Amino acid sequence: MISIAIIGGAGYIGGELLRLLLGHPEAEVVAVSSTRLAGRRVDGDHPNLRGRTPLTYVEPGAVPEVDVMFFTGSGLDDVDGRAELRQRAKIVFDLSSDLRLGDPELFRFHYGREHPTPELLGTATPGLPELHREQLRVAELVSVPGCMATAATLALMPLARAGLIEPAVTVDGRVGSSGSGASAGEMNLHAERSGVLRLFAPLNHRHQAEISAFTGLEVKMTATGVDAVRGVQAVARTTAKPGTTEAAIRAAYRKAYADEPFVRVVAQKRGNYRLPEPKILLGSNYCEVGFAFDPDSGQLLAVGALDNLVKGGAGNAVQSLNIRMGWAEDTGLTFTGLHPM
Amino acid sequence: MISIAIIGGAGYIGGELLRLLLGHPEAEVVAVSSTRLAGRRVDGDHPNLRGRTPLTYVEPGAVPEVDVMFFTGSGLDDVDGRAELRQRAKIVFDLSSDLRLGDPELFRFHYGREHPTPELLGTATPGLPELHREQLRVAELVSVPGCMATAATLALMPLARAGLIEPAVTVDGRVGSSGSGASAGEMNLHAERSGVLRLFAPLNHRHQAEISAFTGLEVKMTATGVDAVRGVQAVARTTAKPGTTEAAIRAAYRKAYADEPFVRVVAQKRGNYRLPEPKILLGSNYCEVGFAFDPDSGQLLAVGALDNLVKGGAGNAVQSLNIRMGWAEDTGLTFTGLHPM
Amino acid sequence: MISIAIIGGAGYIGGELLRLLLGHPEAEVVAVSSTRLAGRRVDGDHPNLRGRTPLTYVEPGAVPEVDVMFFTGSGLDDVDGRAELRQRAKIVFDLSSDLRLGDPELFRFHYGREHPTPELLGTATPGLPELHREQLRVAELVSVPGCMATAATLALMPLARAGLIEPAVTVDGRVGSSGSGASAGEMNLHAERSGVLRLFAPLNHRHQAEISAFTGLEVKMTATGVDAVRGVQAVARTTAKPGTTEAAIRAAYRKAYADEPFVRVVAQKRGNYRLPEPKILLGSNYCEVGFAFDPDSGQLLAVGALDNLVKGGAGNAVQSLNIRMGWAEDTGLTFTGLHPM
Amino acid sequence: MISIAIIGGAGYIGGELLRLLLGHPEAEVVAVSSTRLAGRRVDGDHPNLRGRTPLTYVEPGAVPEVDVMFFTGSGLDDVDGRAELRQRAKIVFDLSSDLRLGDPELFRFHYGREHPTPELLGTATPGLPELHREQLRVAELVSVPGCMATAATLALMPLARAGLIEPAVTVDGRVGSSGSGASAGEMNLHAERSGVLRLFAPLNHRHQAEISAFTGLEVKMTATGVDAVRGVQAVARTTAKPGTTEAAIRAAYRKAYADEPFVRVVAQKRGNYRLPEPKILLGSNYCEVGFAFDPDSGQLLAVGALDNLVKGGAGNAVQSLNIRMGWAEDTGLTFTGLHPM
Structure with missing residues (x-):
């Protein structure tokens, strides 16, 4: 048993980490912090965990030394506090966007501010097992990628590695409301x-x-909020290089993911779910990837789908933890998703 | 043309009043107030009205004298301000819950506070045309009932008037999220x-x-928020008096609503919409009422459905205005609802 | 390991049985039948199971002898076929409504037809562990109750047993579209x-x-289809006997369910989920029960919520199987539900 | 008053035509046909029209001579019958996809069959007022474009006409379930x-x-069904020609639509609805168009949104009728849409 602390446990990613780690046979959650809710029971705002845990939130300052620490929110506005917290753990998983980019300028472009600790950029291992499994076995600081980045990357990576597509790619990301967090504003009111x-x-x-960095492609991305609570679908439009066949595309996917426990290649000819969509994956750690190809025009659509809070966040973190600790990679992650849902 | 002011135009009821009155051939909206948004265009937060009006919000203090004034929110915390505003209009329609009850004690029970101007209770004419049409023709102060109260009252009133049911009634009200308003809190986040x-x-x-007062019945009411933006359904469970027949029930409904322009009696034997539900009424001023009767046990279910922002609020107010001014009762209210929706 | 056959695996209940039993460490699903889809892969219409099983559907006639057989659909129109199938298993779980009622006349009233094998009525043990655990340990024929019956019964039973309420009860059941099955007609189109x-x-x-039979109360029930795929909420309106206190009610619930692994008593004073609703239970085998009480009037609302396909169907069947086989009662049923969802 | 017949009135487009034409002051619907429902009331499956019309469906053969006839479904499998029907009207509006394309080969590519009357291709005037107003004034055969084609065309046309973009364009169309029609199959079940x-x-x-033909661009299109009943959003990704400014783009839109009664240019800097989406347009005949531009990369996103059954179908047909008859163009089409919805 290893000891675990979750810093920022009151949000949706925090709740999902709790759900997964409370059901994990090798992990013991010893502290969950929330500045706002310190002293309150964690199942108060994570009602699905009623009866599963007697934990209450503590102030971040009261978090003890642990084997593994998870950060769910940004530490950019409290650099010292975050650094101090990091000292209390042997291994840190950061699920915020603080450490996802490797370049201060790119950070400025996308986040509209200077990174306060640019020297940290590039020091974390990406928590994306399908691309960084070997590094994760020894990592001490892991940065879990963005939910849509994971879906798009897993859809595109086999094509990029096999050299089947031109580098210019557009990605259309669609995401449910849980991606906006538990403290979202009026624009996220149900009405x-x-x-x-x-x-x-x-x-x-x-x-x-992130997708560009992972795949080496030139990605242009659009994102749409849709009427769903959970779920991400990334639709990448690419152009196959001349001479590419459907068989080659299929082989590239099969080769990339033959041994991956949590990536399913989906490319049926028919059926309601012949291309990936999150509806049947909610709660699970699966990412489904698939494609549609028009050999005449070379158009190639690559599609990835996942649950933004699981494979797009907390699940990817736990899978990375399992790798880091040498446990079976699906420990605590065997839930299979629901249909219909 | 009469001049109109809307006090509190930025909420959902305010927006619906605007929508209806901007399309009303006899009314001119000359002022819409919002303390928070004064100086901003009204179509900023009512985007469905883009291109329909150049109006901007004003401070309540800047509202001029008008023929008719609509209050959308409570004035209980600003008794003097509300009284002063009321002086600027010949006729006032109050869509808040301030004046709906006739009794200070009942107000205390249901609203958990003392009414600051109990002398006003009982002075307003209820804005429920089907029950108070004659009084509305001369009213100077009109209080529009609650959305679920209107649905339940219209479903129950024919039975009560015809003496067909026992007085003990339970009402199960179901309502969409727009009933919680545009400034609702975290509990109304989409997720x-x-x-x-x-x-x-x-x-x-x-x-x-309100339902008890309108119908003379002894009503016990439960309310459930459902996954819809608009819409109210009130399901009233009653017991028919011995000897009651289905024909008598049907006759009571037909008699009550034969000449009503906005109440539709629905009691098909089959079909998806054989009992009232709001889905097909959204945007319209219709209230549908219907029933199910088991002659063996005497169980009688009376059901009413409407759009909470229209017949349950702004539409009822405009219909009452039409009556008050002697215009055709459906002026500005002819939209028929959409199917499918 | 015991061998399992599912008769009628292509529907939603069949899919849920498959999901649970494929993840069950003591059970091996050896055959899944579907007349319509024989020869096709089971993950074709249960896409959440992709990668989890290579099973294909077989004709019912090709189902071998097994330890345990599950029926998901009615056998009333094929009495001989059903009887023959039943011979091939040591223990049978019937999830259809064929054997839920004990009385042919009641069956006729509710199902509008004669039961073809009335001698079977009353011979099955109800698959409701909280009421029939001891009988289930030795049962050979188990009939799993209806989804709304389970929710209402678990909400009412503690009150009935403790003698706290009058016998006349109304139940308002709300249910999602998966309750209508995978082959529902035009009335279940999304639009x-x-x-x-x-x-x-x-x-x-x-x-x-069913609720009347389980609780001894006089139940009158209404049912509403709501805009959800999964989930049941049963709202029971009762009257407390004079002198009943909130403490007594609370004690009755605690006593009834203190040792129950899958019933959670929920009666917070505040919070979004202070009364049971299915939203946070989807996919789990939990039933949440709770209440609201008005001591002045004696009104007592008892509420139960569950996932209709799990605790309202397949999960209850698996829990009953676990009891029957002497396994830990939560084997294969530990999924905790998701929030937000 | 002109006389109107609707051939195929039982579907969703038929219902929407009925809704609009029953409220149209210059039109009288004299016949609505449905082979399946002949003899039944039209408000049986269009329940929003209860109380608005006593019409019943007739067999197509019983439709009399009329001034204007609307076809909602395909006539490709009954060429003679369709030709015969067409003889009974002076002006025909075809809302099916039969006559939308001008080229038999293109028809074969997209519809997977030979067009049985290829000589008719290219003979109909497109029912898209913003592009074909003058031709519509004298047209005798009008073909209303596809819902997503209209949204994308109205979003792209100003850019194409002003020569601001490169010809290669991708369109991502998103559409609600009503686009699949009232007789859709199991894949459209709610669950x-x-x-x-x-x-x-x-x-x-x-x-x-259609979009390529209307705009002269080289369009590649993807389509996604989303969880909505009504609504279309078309997201077109284009590249601006070098030197293009945001001011020039804005000017192109303003110029194209300054006098259009049903196209609203939306390009706010902030707000929840700063880009077009159908949510606030349901029931209305508006199409909203807008854009996002990145001058550094030249990326230009053009977005159109509308209600697929109104501006994407029946509303466009009625607007074209108004033009054809010389009536005010918004006659019968003044509904403004609802917010929130």
């Missing part, structure tokens, strides 16, 4: 968010930098 | 409000006092 | 079913007979 | 269609041929 197709980032969504 | 069956008032919902 | 509050059984819903 | 992001046409959606 305003219900039924939307909200192009909240019509151009240059910040995840495009 | 929290989506998919709910939230018994926000498990017992003694405040509208029960 | 028709979205946003509904459809009183599909305004009076005398058939589950009322 | 299967709820929460989807279904890429039902991942490449080469058939509307791309």
Whole structure:
């Protein structure tokens, strides 16, 4: 058993980490912090955990030394506090966007501010097992990628590695309301968010930098909020290089993911779910990837889908933890998703 | 043309009043107030009105004398201000809950506070045309009933008047998220409000006092928030007096509403919409009422449905205005609802 | 390991049984039948199971002898076939409504037809562990109750047993579209079913007979289809006997469910989820029960919520199986539900 | 008053035509046909029209000679019958996809069959007032474009006409379930269609041929079914020619639509609805268009939104009728849309 602390446990990613780690046979959650809710029970705002834990929130300052610490929110406005907290753990998983980019200038472009500790950029291992499994086995600081970045990267990576596509790629990301967090404002009221197709980032969504870095492609990304609570779908439009065949594309996906426990290649000819969509993946750690190809025009659509809070966040973190600790990679992550849902 | 002012135009009821009155051939909206948004265009937060009006919000203090004034929010915390505003209009329609109850004690029970101007209780004519049409023709102060109260009252009133039911009635009200208003809190975030069956008032919902007063029945009311933006359905469970026949019930409804322009009696034997539900009424001023009767046990379910912002609020106010001014009762209210929706 | 066959695996209950049993460490699913889909892969219409099983559907006639057999659909129109199938298993769990009622006349009233094998009525043990755990340890034929019956029964039973309420009870059941099954007709098209509050059984819903039988109360039941895929909420309106206190009610619930692994008593004073609703239970085998009480009037609302396909169906069956086989009762049923969802 | 017949009135487009034409002061609907429902009341499956019309469906053969006839469904499988029907009207509006394309080969590519009367292709005037107003004034055969084609065309046309963009364009169309019609199959069941992001046409959606023909651009189109009943959003990704400024783009839109009664140019800097989305347009005949531009990279996103059954179908037909008859163009089309919805 290893000891775990979650810094920022009251949000949706915090709740999902709790759900997964409370059910993890090798991990013991010893502290969950929330400045706002210190002293209150964690199942108060994570009602799905009623009866599963007697934990109460503590102030961040009261978090003890642990084996593993998870950060769910940004530490950019409290650099010293974050550094101090980091000292209390042997291994740190950062689920915020603080350390996802490797370049201060790119950070400035996408986040509209200077990074206060640019020397940290590039020091974290990306928590994306399918690309960084070996580094994760020894990592001490892991940065879990953005939810849409993970979906798009897993959809595009086999094509990029196999050299089947031109570098210019557009990604259309669609995401549910839980991506806006538990303290979102009036724009996320049910009456305003219900039924939307909200192009909240019509151009240059910040995840495009992560996808570009992971795949080496030139990604332009648009993002739309849709009427769902959970779920991400990334639709990448690419052009196949001349001579590319559907068989080659299929082989590239199969090769990339043959041994991956949490990536399913989906490319049926028919059926309601012949291309990936999050509806059937909610709660699970699966990412489904698939494609559609028009050999005449060379158009190639690559699609990835996942639950933004699981494979797009907390699940990816736990999978990375399992790798780091040498446990079976699916420990605590075997839930299979629901249909219909 | 009469001049109109809307006090509190930035909320959902304010927006709906604007929508209806901007399309009303006899009314001119000359002022819309919002303390928070004074100086901003009204179509900024009522985007459906883009291109329909150049109006901007003004401070309440800048509202001129008008023929008719509509209050959308409570004036209980600003008694003097409200009284002063009221002086500037010949006729006032109050869509808040301030003046709906006739009795200070009942007000205290349901609203958990003392009414600051109890002498006003009982002075307003209820803005419920089907029950108070004659009084509305000369009213100077009109209080529009609660949305669920209107639905339940219109469903129950024919039965009560015809003496067909026992007085003890339970009402189960179901309502969409727009009923919580445009400034609702975290509990109304999409991620929290989506998919709910939230018994926000498990017992003694405040509208029960209005329904009791309108119908003379002894009403016990429960209210549930459902996953819809607009819409109210009131399901009233009653017991028919011995000897009551289905024909008598049907006759009571037909008699009550034969000449009503905005109440539709619905009691098909089959079909998806054989009992009233708001889905097909959204945007319209219709209230549908219907029933199910089991002659063996005497169980009688009376059901009413409407759009909470229209027949449950702004539409009822405009219909009452039409009556007050002697115009055709459906002026500005002819939209028929959408199917499918 | 025991061998399992599922008769009628292509529907939603069949899919849920598959999901749970494929993850069950003591059970091996050896055959899944579907007349319509024989020869096709089971993950074709249960896409959440992609990568979890290579099973294909077989004709019912090709199902081998097994330890345990689950029926998901009715056998009333094929009495001989069903009897023959039953011979091939040591233990049978029937999730259809065929054997839920004990009385042919009641069956006729609620199902509008004669039961073809009335001698079977009353021979099955109800698959409701909280009421019939001891009988289930030795049962050979188990009939799993209706989803709304389970929710209402678990909400009412503690009150009935403790003698705290009058016998006349009304139940308002709300249920998602998965309750209509995978082969539902045009009335369940998304465009028709979205946003509904459809009183599909305004009076005398058939589950009322089950609730009455389980609790000894006189239940009158109404049922509404709501805009959700999964989930049941049963709202029971009762009257407390004179002198009943909130403490006594609370004690009755605690006593009834103190040792129950899958019933959570929920009765917070505040919070979005202070009364049971299915939103946070989807996919889990929990039933949450709670209440609201007005000591002045004696009104007592008892509420139960669950996932209709899990605790309201397949999960209850697996829990009953675990009891029957002497396994830990939560084997294969530990998923905790998701929030937000 | 002119006389109107609707051929195929039982579907969703038929219902919407009925709704609009029953409220039209210059039109009298004298016949509505449905082979399946002949003899039944039209408000049976269009429940929003209860109380608005006593019409019943007739067999197509019983439709009399009229001034104007609307076809809602395809006539390709009954060429003679359709030709015969067409003889009974002076002016015909075809809302099916039969006559939308001008080229038999393109028809074969997109519809997977030979057009049985290729000589008719190219003979109909497109029912898109913003592009074909003058031709519509004298047209005798009008073909109303596809819903997503209209949204994308209105978003792209100003840019194409002003020569501001490169010809290669991708369009991502998103559409609600009403686009699948009232007789859709199991894939459109609520349980299967709820929460989807279904890429039902991942490449080469058939509307791309219409958009290309209208705009002269080289369009590649993807289409996704989303969890909404009504609504279309078309997101077109283009590249601005070098030197293009935001002011020039804005001017192109303003110039194109300054006098258009039903196109609103939306390009706010902030706000929830700063880019077009159908949520606030449902029921209205408006199309909103807007854009986002990144001058550094030249990326230009053009967005159009509308209600697929109104501006994307029946409303466009009625607007074209108004033009054809010389009536005010917004006659019968003044509904403004609802917010929140």
